[in-house]
Amino acid sequence: MDSERITEFLKTHEISFRVIEHPPVYTVEEARNHRSGMEQVTHAKNLFLKDSKRKQYFLLSAEAESTARLSEIRKLLGAKKLSFASADELMEILNLEPGSVSPFGLLNDEEKMVHYLVDRQLWDAQEVAFHPNINTQTLVLSGKDFRRSIELMGYSPQVLTL
Secondary structure, eight states, rough: OHHHHHHHHHHHHOOEEEEEEOOOOSHHHHHHHGTTTTTSSSSEEEEEEEEEETTEEEEEEEESOOOOHHHHHHHHHSEEEEEOOOHHHHHHHHHOOOOOOOOOGGGGGGOOOOOEEEEEEEEEEEEEEEOOOOOTEEEEHHHHHHHHHHHHTTOOEEOOOO
16 A cells, blocks of 8 residues: 555544655664654554464554564463564565555555554554655654554554563
8 A cells, every 4th residue: 555545544534644755764773864853753663473373463563662572572462473474475465565564554454364563652652653654754643643543444453561
């Protein structure tokens, strides 16, 4: 799903946001260089995970600077084994490429195969920033509107404390 469709989704639901354009970024480290004017915003990192044994997929959104240990997440979920999903699985299920993953990718999950996980720090933030499924832009929206957008997509996230 391209960024125009995401912004249209947000506009349709009267969700306020702003778009920041920047060069492509693939990691949290690269993104740090493009946060001018967004110092008070809680930035996110997003991980697409799978539990192979149960054939479940998870999208985890966490505060960008937090440490998201797979062993800790596995215990919180009660999963026996948790790993990163492959780029092929990411494309097949969320129609996304590595480096562009965001909660807005859930709009592509028509079969609701993915369980959405979000870190409490990000969920409770006043203002949040995500890629709109493209790594040359950042969307900034209020925490309230972020929570509302997840609900509008049909998800009740599992909120974790990492």
